[in-house]
Amino acid sequence: MKKLLLPLLIVAALAIAAYWYVFHKPHRDLIHENAAFSLSATHLMNDFQKDRSLADSLYIDQIISLKGVVKELQEAALILEPGIYGSLDSTASMPALKVGDSVQIRGRVLSYDELFEEVKLDFVQFENQ
Template sequence: MKKKITYSILILFIVAFAIYSYTYQKHRDISSEKAQYLVTIPALVKEFAANDSLAFAKYQDQTIAIEAKITAVDIENKAIILDQKMFAIFNDSFSKDIISGKKIRIKGRFLGYDELLQEFKMDQSSLIR
């Protein structure tokens, strides 16, 4: 009887530790990751138009690099819009080099495509120099 209780408690602790480790795992640092894909916005538009399910599966939650022209800047929310199609939210660092009309290259985590607004979304973005 004591062995069963001891094994049960041991298994309970192992399961609890596994759940705790999974729940509180380390967060990704996108700015230090290497970009999985270097794409342009017209290429993204073309891929999503051809097969949005396949494109979504390919890019979802991946670190991507984009080179495009800034069309709008929201300093208060640390966000920019690239080529009127990509909405990118920056980390804490928001460079003064980011001005409307300038061509830049950024890296961030691809979130998806918003069909209502017809734009792609990225977060944890950072400027690539």
């Protein structure tokens, strides 16, 4: 019985440590995280259209800063030319924009949708607005 007690205590301690590490690590602060890339909306779209796998490895799940022209406005989202769809962060508010205005935004790249030829972003916030 004494031979089993020490290994059981070690296994229990490792299990507790693994649980604590997995479920109690801090979350990413996407709002205050620095942008990994700063580029134009056209440049981002060209990168995805030229080499999808390279663009995926560079941009997916990264915070980027984009400059572009507003193509369409929605209640909690916007589309920049040539096809960058960004859904606003829940704490961000839509400034008074019109179609054709030039904006600078930052957000996390989620994916490239080949069907609609759109790059999708979330947690979008407006810079310098």
